[in-house]
Amino acid sequence: MIFASDNWAGAAPEISAGLEKHSAGMASAYGTSDFDNQVEARFCELLETQASVFFVGTGTAANSLAVAAATKPGGVAFCHNEAHLIEDECGAPEFFSAGGRLVRVPGKHGKIDPPHLASAIARYPNSFNHQGQATLVSVTQASEIGSVYSCEEVAAISAVARKNDLFVHMDGARFANALVDLDVSPAEMTWKSGVDLLSFGGTKNGCWCAEALVVFNPDLAENLPFLRKRTGHLFSKTRFVTAQFEAYLTDNLWLNLARHSNTMAGRLADGIRKSDRARLAWDNQSNLVFFVARDEIAEGLTKSGAQFYPNITPRDYGDVIGEDECIYRLVTNFSTTTSDVDSFLELLG
Amino acid sequence: MIFASDNWAGAAPEISAGLEKHSAGMASAYGTSDFDNQVEARFCELLETQASVFFVGTGTAANSLAVAAATKPGGVAFCHNEAHLIEDECGAPEFFSAGGRLVRVPGKHGKIDPPHLASAIARYPNSFNHQGQATLVSVTQASEIGSVYSCEEVAAISAVARKNDLFVHMDGARFANALVDLDVSPAEMTWKSGVDLLSFGGTKNGCWCAEALVVFNPDLAENLPFLRKRTGHLFSKTRFVTAQFEAYLTDNLWLNLARHSNTMAGRLADGIRKSDRARLAWDNQSNLVFFVARDEIAEGLTKSGAQFYPNITPRDYGDVIGEDECIYRLVTNFSTTTSDVDSFLELLG
Amino acid sequence: MIFASDNWAGAAPEISAGLEKHSAGMASAYGTSDFDNQVEARFCELLETQASVFFVGTGTAANSLAVAAATKPGGVAFCHNEAHLIEDECGAPEFFSAGGRLVRVPGKHGKIDPPHLASAIARYPNSFNHQGQATLVSVTQASEIGSVYSCEEVAAISAVARKNDLFVHMDGARFANALVDLDVSPAEMTWKSGVDLLSFGGTKNGCWCAEALVVFNPDLAENLPFLRKRTGHLFSKTRFVTAQFEAYLTDNLWLNLARHSNTMAGRLADGIRKSDRARLAWDNQSNLVFFVARDEIAEGLTKSGAQFYPNITPRDYGDVIGEDECIYRLVTNFSTTTSDVDSFLELLG
Amino acid sequence: MIFASDNWAGAAPEISAGLEKHSAGMASAYGTSDFDNQVEARFCELLETQASVFFVGTGTAANSLAVAAATKPGGVAFCHNEAHLIEDECGAPEFFSAGGRLVRVPGKHGKIDPPHLASAIARYPNSFNHQGQATLVSVTQASEIGSVYSCEEVAAISAVARKNDLFVHMDGARFANALVDLDVSPAEMTWKSGVDLLSFGGTKNGCWCAEALVVFNPDLAENLPFLRKRTGHLFSKTRFVTAQFEAYLTDNLWLNLARHSNTMAGRLADGIRKSDRARLAWDNQSNLVFFVARDEIAEGLTKSGAQFYPNITPRDYGDVIGEDECIYRLVTNFSTTTSDVDSFLELLG
Secondary structure (H helix, E strand, C coil): CCCCCHHHHHCHHHHHHHHCCCCCCEECCCCCCHHHHHHHHHHHHCCCCCCCCEEEEEEHHHHHHHHHHCCCCCCEEEEEEHHHHHCCCCCCCCCCCCCCEEECCCCCCCCCHHHHHHHHHHHHCCCCCCEEEEEEEEECCCCCCCCCCCHHHHHHHHHHHHCCCCCCEECCCHHHHHHHHCCCHHHHHCCHHHHCEEEEECCCCCCCCCCCEEEECCCHCHHHHHHHHHCCCCCCHHHHHHHHHHHHHHHHHHHHHHHHHHHHHHHHHHHHHCCCEECCCCCCCCCEEEEEHHHHHHHHHCCCCCCCCEECCCCCCCCCCCCCEEEEEECCCCCCCCHHHHHEEEHHH | CEEHHHHCCCCCCHHHHHHHHHHEEEECCCCCCCCCCCCCHHHHHHCCCCEEEEECCHHHHHHHHHHHHHHCCCEEEEEECCHHCCCCCHHHHHCCCCCCCEECCCCHCCCCCCCHHHHHCCCCCCCCCCEEEEEEEEEEEECCCCCCCCCHHHHHHHHHHHHCCCCCEEEEECCCHHHHHHHCCHHHHHHHCCCCEEECCCCHHHCCCCCCEEEHHHHHHHHHHHHHHHCCCCCCCCCHHHHHHHHHHHHHHHHHHHHHHHHHHHHHHHHHHHHHCCCEEECCCCEEEEEEHHHHHHHHHHHCCCCCCCCCCCCCCCCCCCCCCEEEEECCCCCHHHHHHHHHHHHHH | CCCCCCCHHHCCCCHHHHHCCCCCCCCCCCCCHHHHHHHHHHHHHCEEEEEEEEEEEECCCCCCCHHHHCCCCEEEEECCCHHHHHCCCCHHHHCCCCCEEEEEECCHCCCCCHHHHHEEEEECCCCCCCCEEEEEEEECCCCCCCCCCHHHHHHHHHHHHHHCCCCCCCCCCCCHHHHHCCCCCCHHHHHHCCCCCEEEEEEHHHCCCCCCEEEEHHHHCCHHHHHHCCCCCCCCCCHHHHHHHHHHCCHHHHHHHHHHHHHHHHHHHHHHHCCCCCEEECCCCEEEEEEEEEEHHHHHHHHHCCEECCCCCCCCCCCCCCCCEEEEEEEECCCCHHHHHHHHHHHHH | CCCCCHHECCCCCCHHHHHCCCCCCCCCCCCCCCCHHHHHHHHHHCCCCCCEEEEECHHHHHHHHHHHHCCCCEEEEEECCCCCHCCCCCCHHHCCCCEHHHHHHHHHHHCCCCCCCHHHHHHHCCCCCCCCEEEEEEEEEECCCCCCCHHHHHHHHHHHHHHCCCCCEEEEHHHHHHHHCCCHHHHHHHHHHHHEEEEECCCCCCCCEEEEEEEEHHHHHHHHHHHHHHCCCCCCCCCCHHHHHHHHHHHEEEEEEEHHHHHHHHHHHHHHHHCCCEEEECCCCCCEEEEEEEHHHHHHHCCCCECCEEEECCCCCCCCCCCCEEEEEEEECCCHHHHHHHHHHHHHH
């Protein structure tokens, strides 16, 4: 009954097997081997376009390299108020962009609201050097509270960005979970909706550590080999990332793992809807479920062996919770079982 | 017959098995699990001291974090003229230290010469704000040309550093290779010789990607959790690094792998000594062998399937090579076979 | 009738004369002359304590050096929502602190509210490396909307800072204007109220360009000579700053200039109170007056030759302004005349 | 008899008068006034081309902004072994360029040698992300040892730079001294010889603090307003710099002051040539004279009241000096008198 985080899980058996399969033999280092190139080509095929792919080991690296690739002196990037980028990366995007700034944009359900975005950008007119240069909007798909932007919603944000000459980044730490929720193609959810840079995450969905920064806009790819190297994110044995991705993208493993996680989350949500000791904070999407309960109930669950966190992004949800209540987060993953879910629901009652 | 680099090899079978063994089950993320702590404790035991251990995925990350941990505004770090730190990391140490500077110190056989170090430091008197603040000396063990500092040599450099209030870092990308060459204890080669920070490398010696920044001086450890996170080097599933290290440090695997590499290098060197078409550039230590030959001979070897590089750090070796000659580098690794070596030597003739 | 900004004025005659007086003759460069030392001693005498004084040319430099001096990796500084530091310095504090972050703290009347500060800091618990390390609170005295913190208010903020191991910075770009408004001693308004670092501004109050970063806490002074030099803010002929400050601090010139500015602002405010075409947005302090009027009235004033800006920090003042109205800012300076003021008031009617 | 440095002098009377003349009255701040624009136009007229001019207060700021404007991630700039940029700016160019690197290029007489430059650049092939991206060459005119590049020499360096897609910067801290020495036009010595960015210095030649970064290549100007602001180098009362420059550039004051300095240096050199207690280290150009003498002679001069420094860039001049000897530097300035010179020569004997 561990619903603490999807990164508490290890690696899916197929990922382990993929690593094992490629562990012997010699191959050109630093991402220059034929095998590395094949996996890069696999990404392009999957995304139905030519793109540059930069393999790294953490989502923070992928996100921060994206911000850095798009930045200018005095660069200002915009993200949702609760985005991982601004809440949980210890200032890495600011560091990678040599002191760029992240600006919080409000919006309901964990998603950037386009009019709020437009007015946030308007505070940084390009002719006025006292403030900075707006450079990038980042959307988190799925968001920190598990919600998912529709393609139309991504496109609406991209439209605001384009109008202001900004680039669009998608933080896809839970890309697969969002994708199966929407049931669209990777191309539709990204470049066809105006995305220039994509952090394509594998780690939270069954890989050990496999993240790819996919760059659709060739102008933005130019400096990335240098940015990645000088931030220490070029692996000598890049093969260990590409081997994970090869397995991940074979036979729809990635989609199947995400579908399973989402299904488990749905089962949790259904159970909570029926409980009279807790209620859903909002309808779930992807693999995150948020429920509201009194503290004593949460404590009881914990004592009985369930592991989960109170909402770690303690924003204002005054409209959702009552006195003595808190929002709790449940995260499912590729290895969550129906038995895990049902035991939890039974405990909850 | 691939002697291009030790990072062309994949993972040793024991490392693969270690990963597989730990792939199932849930564990607290971001390096906070009991297992992560056990592996950290294993390092302390091995090094016979209390130390802080920061697991990362690349040597560049470990080295650059070490420089950053020791830096001050206007910080200046000293390393050998040919050190990986200054030659091959695309300015990562400078970037991590917010624009610190690396200063080249000359010295024969790839090793810093203490008197040269002392005069290089003397150019940065601490009272004079026009230049900067000397902060750190970094020694590469084994060095880029395969040589190994004796413990006395490390201690002599540390003495110069201490006298000037500088910290000492050891870049141990080939730590095990140096250690088995010297046949001393890890403690003797590091903190007992004055080392404050150690990049303990596993990747070049049979791991996929496993590096540990070991900090002997507790003052230097304080900011490292933040530095590591904000450079994107804190893995969520840190377990995949610690699982590699657990296997690496079990039953002397790490020493055995390094001993094998070094033995293969010795066999190469012995063969070259007997050849009349090439000669050793200098006596080998660790797992790197450098030989001098005419270009046509190197081309012949390459055409016949041997893979190796001309010396990638093209410093001045006028005293070693003649006209139409070049220095070539051979690197052995855990998976090099006597058959690889003997085939190469047969080709060389 | 120019009320656009106090930095539209040139230099007070006494400042010009001071420069002229010291222009001949040779003196040791880079702030090391006897004269430079005397002026530094004058600051200590004035502030009734030993302090280190770093002369620079812009307020942005003084503020950003203060943030940098107090920062740590992943450093987070707190300032008011509308502070110059975060609104008008193009990210200089972030750049100087190697990618540190500024966090906006709300508070009425342009002043940080201590409980809001406490909860903003609480979001950055020091043990949690996913966010950052809270390092500094900066108060702007007088604030961007002309309000002035009482010594008790400064002390209350310092108490919150101390409790959380944060340093306290005062942005005194309008230090003199605040001081004469409060009628306290410089010591009372600064270190006696818990301030560690002070940007002591001369430029807005009759100097050409004369700013001093005064450091009360000796630990914070250590790196500043290097920080100042490596940001290009050490003047070779520092004398031209110290000569301005010598004149500025002689015979209470600085207080007299500020008192005059404040008096002119008071005269403006009194006049506006009597007008039925405009009203004060809030009671004025220091040398800034904010009034509310319909756009057409402001346009009429402008057409008749008055120069002033709409409130350049377009925060939410919904409770102050009605429809079709705007807040306008009037700034007086050392050279503002009663005739300037009365002409404006006559125009306003 | 003060020959310590040209920045020990204050301001020329005409500069003081220029400041005084513009001290009264209100003008739009932050370099946006008509007067500021006029002075910028004056620069363009003088340089016979359209250029962007960024006024700052220190040479370090101008130089470092130039490096930053031309940099890319992993940027590497090249300068002479003894350049001010790398010897005396506490790493400011590295800091401004977010951790860029400066590389030392050797060359006789303080000047970059084009073949050495070419081979230094060759170490940074653009396709190889392990090292960095070569971006800029900086020449110091006049050099740190007083030598002056001919226009042909500048052009030869520019040719190497162009061939490698690098930009060319001229550090003209002593621009006027070099110009009158060569007796060419400012255009010939700069953009007509391939210079993209010029640090046009006034401070060392009779201004208080007046430096201009002149950008001939419009692509490089785009980010500079933001770079200047976020490094704290945009003065609110920019007028105090432009007023200095207006006076400086009126009636050839700048050339006359430099010619005087150079003449005084020539008089010193002539005298030293006749002395049998000292000899010129090399033939002087511009306003710096270097002589070789035994330590006891230098001490005698110092005791008798002469002020000067041993060569502060202690490079290897083994071919110039004998045992017990040292090189000493004499710097003349706009206010040096023939009496200063003759007294010194008399002392020397």
